[in-house]
Amino acid sequence: MKNVLGLRCIDCGKQVPAVAGTYTCPSCGKTGGIMDVEYDYKVINQLTSREQLAQSKDYSIFRYMPFLPIEPNSARPHLRVGWSPLYKPQGLGKSLGMSNLYVKDDGQNPTASLKDRASIIAVIKAVEEKAPTVAASSTGNAASSLAGSAAAMGIKSVIFVPSRAPQGKVAQLLIFGATVISVQGSYEDTFRLSAEAIERFGWYNRNAAINPYLVEGKKTVALEIAEQLNWEVPDWVILSVGDGCTIAGVWKGFKDLYNAGWIDRLPKIAGVQSTGCCPLVDAFVENRPWRPKEENTIADSIAVGVPRNPDKALNAVRESGGTMVGVSDEEILAAMRELGRTSGIFGEPAGVTGTAGLKVLVEKGVIGADEKVVSIVTGNGLKDVQNAIKAVGEPIKVEPSLKELLVKLEGKV
Amino acid sequence: MKNVLGLRCIDCGKQVPAVAGTYTCPSCGKTGGIMDVEYDYKVINQLTSREQLAQSKDYSIFRYMPFLPIEPNSARPHLRVGWSPLYKPQGLGKSLGMSNLYVKDDGQNPTASLKDRASIIAVIKAVEEKAPTVAASSTGNAASSLAGSAAAMGIKSVIFVPSRAPQGKVAQLLIFGATVISVQGSYEDTFRLSAEAIERFGWYNRNAAINPYLVEGKKTVALEIAEQLNWEVPDWVILSVGDGCTIAGVWKGFKDLYNAGWIDRLPKIAGVQSTGCCPLVDAFVENRPWRPKEENTIADSIAVGVPRNPDKALNAVRESGGTMVGVSDEEILAAMRELGRTSGIFGEPAGVTGTAGLKVLVEKGVIGADEKVVSIVTGNGLKDVQNAIKAVGEPIKVEPSLKELLVKLEGKV
Numbered sequence A, B: 001m002k003n004v005l006g007l008r009c010i011d012c013g014k015q016v017p018a019v020a021g022t023y024t025c026p027s028c029g030k031t032g033g034i035m036d037v038e039y040d041y042k043v044i045n046q047l048t049s050r051e052q053l054a055q056s057k058d059y060s061i062f063r064y065m066p067f068l069p070i071e072p073n074s075a076r077p078h079l080r081v082g083w084s085p086l087y088k089p090q091g092l093g094k095s096l097g098m099s100n101l102y103v104k105d106d107g108q109n110p111t112a113s114l115k116d117r118a119s120i121i122a123v124i125k126a127v128e129e130k131a132p133t134v135a136a137s138s139t140g141n142a143a144s145s146l147a148g149s150a151a152a153m154g155i156k157s158v159i160f161v162p163s164r165a166p167q168g169k170v171a172q173l174l175i176f177g178a179t180v181i182s183v184q185g186s187y188e189d190t191f192r193l194s195a196e197a198i199e200r201f202g203w204y205n206r207n208a209a210i211n212p213y214l215v216e217g218k219k220t221v222a223l224e225i226a227e228q229l230n231w232e233v234p235d236w237v238i239l240s241v242g243d244g245c246t247i248a249g250v251w252k253g254f255k256d257l258y259n260a261g262w263i264d265r266l267p268k269i270a271g272v273q274s275t276g277c278c279p280l281v282d283a284f285v286e287n288r289p290w291r292p293k294e295e296n297t298i299a300d301s302i303a304v305g306v307p308r309n310p311d312k313a314l315n316a317v318r319e320s321g322g323t324m325v326g327v328s329d330e331e332i333l334a335a336m337r338e339l340g341r342t343s344g345i346f347g348e349p350a351g352v353t354g355t356a357g358l359k360v361l362v363e364k365g366v367i368g369a370d371e372k373v374v375s376i377v378t379g380n381g382l383k384d385v386q387n388a389i390k391a392v393g394e395p396i397k398v399e400p401s402l403k404e405l406l407v408k409l410e411g412k413v
Helices: A041-047 A050-055 A061-067 A090-096 A116-128 A141-153 A167-175 A187-201 A212-218 A220-228 A245-259 A279-285 A310-319 A329-343 A349-363 A381-391 A402-409 B041-047 B050-055 B061-067 B090-096 B116-128 B141-153 B167-175 B187-201 B212-218 B220-228 B245-259 B279-285 B310-320 B329-343 B349-363 B381-391 B402-409
Strands: A004-009 A035-039 A101-105 A133-137 A156-162 A179-183 A236-240 A268-274 A323-327 A373-377 A396-398 B004-009 B035-039 B101-105 B133-137 B156-162 B179-183 B236-240 B268-274 B323-327 B373-377 B396-398
Touching: A035 A041, A035 A212, A035 A245, A041 A061, A061 A220, A090 A101, A090 A329, A090 A349, A101 A220, A116 A133, A116 A141, A116 A212, A116 A245, A133 A141, A133 A187, A141 A156, A141 A167, A141 B329, A156 A167, A156 A187, A167 A179, A167 B329, A167 B381, A179 A187, A179 B402, A187 B402, A212 A220, A212 A245, A220 A245, A236 A245, A236 A349, A245 A268, A245 A310, A268 A279, A268 A310, A268 A349, A279 A310, A279 A323, A323 A329, A323 A349, A329 A349, A329 A381, A329 B141, A329 B167, A349 A373, A349 A381, A381 B167, A381 B381, A396 A402, A402 B179, A402 B187, B035 B041, B035 B212, B035 B245, B041 B061, B061 B220, B090 B101, B090 B329, B090 B349, B101 B220, B116 B133, B116 B141, B116 B212, B116 B245, B133 B141, B133 B187, B141 B156, B141 B167, B156 B167, B156 B187, B167 B179, B179 B187, B212 B220, B212 B245, B220 B245, B236 B245, B236 B349, B245 B268, B245 B310, B268 B279, B268 B310, B268 B349, B279 B310, B279 B323, B323 B329, B323 B349, B329 B349, B329 B381, B349 B373, B349 B381, B396 B402
Parallel strands: A101 A373, A133 A156, A156 A179, A179 B396, A236 A268, A236 A373, A268 A323, A396 B179, B101 B373, B133 B156, B156 B179, B236 B268, B236 B373, B268 B323
Antiparallel strands: A004 A035, B004 B035
């Protein structure tokens, strides 16, 4: 990887070689999402340019190969990850009173969430490092995307889930041929057992928070936004926050483009959590270190009381001059309806939490009605139909009679 | 539409002008998927070419505008429909003993099925014809795709569902802001009431079988396959069949390309149904007219005992020198597992029925191991998680103890 200079600790600033498995800073000893991939931007600019990209027919994250920490000739799964559509939905703009609003629908990925961007990097790195098996503990999008990418790559995946994991999500993992281990205990038990087993078996660890390469996959969403907007950087990018890896990836993407000289300014980054579980919003608003919180929200993909990438997440917001805000579950359900009704976009609760926060920030005047804003929808609503049912009302019930129908429809169509 | 010559009755051969609402042949009086859009291929070739397409950056069905029966300046919804990925999954090829196998994953569409290709045309035609409302009776992919496209277009949709429709599918329709009418009766009651209401209110009729324009949307899947294979036509295209509109669309797409001189031969088309509901397979195999059948299969999207586009479907198979085959529900569930495990593709039962049939036809020697084959997956498995649960087994249950895990995993990872 001649484009990669090394890994830098975001805490003590030390740069170390990009050696496999460097998840803890060898200098200061700090761990947990602390290492950042550093690039040689001169090399990147020798390998690619905005003009060359305009000729590229690779509409996936791999159009940005020189910005990725993988060997040029590494094997890659066939799945088409990335280049999700960036829409300018007039109906939603009107509804929020905004003239320059874009929605990036990242539910349009092979396993229907943004997490595919990280998981495909995980399996590529696993094969580079000759690990025949990747592992993770999760019931959510990280798990299904890892299992999907592993299947496409032809390697094994082992997924640890707590016994309470919904049957549907377990089925999706099994469809992808994962070895699924249902741990008869809490999520904490599950995570601990997975860590022990990963160490025991030497499986490749897909944990976006500690593995610095996965944030690099996630950053491609920012590269795409910039290119899809013809390199005119938006004023704001807004999205939901759980562990903090995705928001960190978005910020890293824009910073890499800026440092490579491809864009001339940086956007502000807004992070949104549910008020039912918002340790990072509280830390930001009260300007203090984060503290664990209860996990009490329908937005399960971001119900993270102990975020595993808090430093990079808070950095992204602070460095960018952005903001954070909490929204209620009711506001999240309203955003699901609003996106669906006005734009034909069906997001899961955590997927639309950014849009719910956007509404609040526009109403408060923090985000101006004419500012150029990109709201990222991070996951597809088909992943969580139960909550869609909560978001909507009942259909109109009629007997099979036109006469009755006419009465019931009066004023409605 | 200077590219459109008119509509031709596939039964009596009469050509008539392409006037809105021509769903019945004005000459012979036959109805039900009988009219076909005819193009002026000279005009198409003035407007576009293979070389021009290679420069196009519109990666949606609208890159093929000159092949579509819509006005060039008609308003279009923002949704990115089409240009779904065409994979060459090595694992699946190996598993089926095939060297030249491609999978077109049409579950990668905005509402997660191939039906988006037809529904987006429906809403464009509705607005061209100044109809403020589109309507359909369906609980499946046609309904959700119509509701999604209508929301993106900013027009109303009215969907009739039988009372037995699953809550999740109804929720998806309501999310897209559709007026959902739950008819307290059978599907037949529902269809009849919708027909009466469509006539009474003058809503635009989204019925792929009788509306000739919708097949034109579906045909874009064939145009994409040809272009993605660099205009080298496959030996076979194989897919599932319900009403018969999609297989008719695939054949129409290849014929249009052939008639325009863009490809030099035509593929054979193979249609697959579940043996639990296979009126068209029976008609083909026994070489007789089709007869209604019971609807007894898990593949709900193709559980059509009275197909509404039988003539065009059987024509596609016969004219192309193709074939039809029935597969059991067990074979469909096995195909779900096989596609997931080997390729990271999660299809719904009806979506993978083509792949199940491919396995049978290869085993029988009807399709050769080295022939170039494209298997179309028509819908995403997230639409029907209940059947995914049927397809897979149980996870491995362990107490949170590494010791127990080591015992249970022995020989498995």
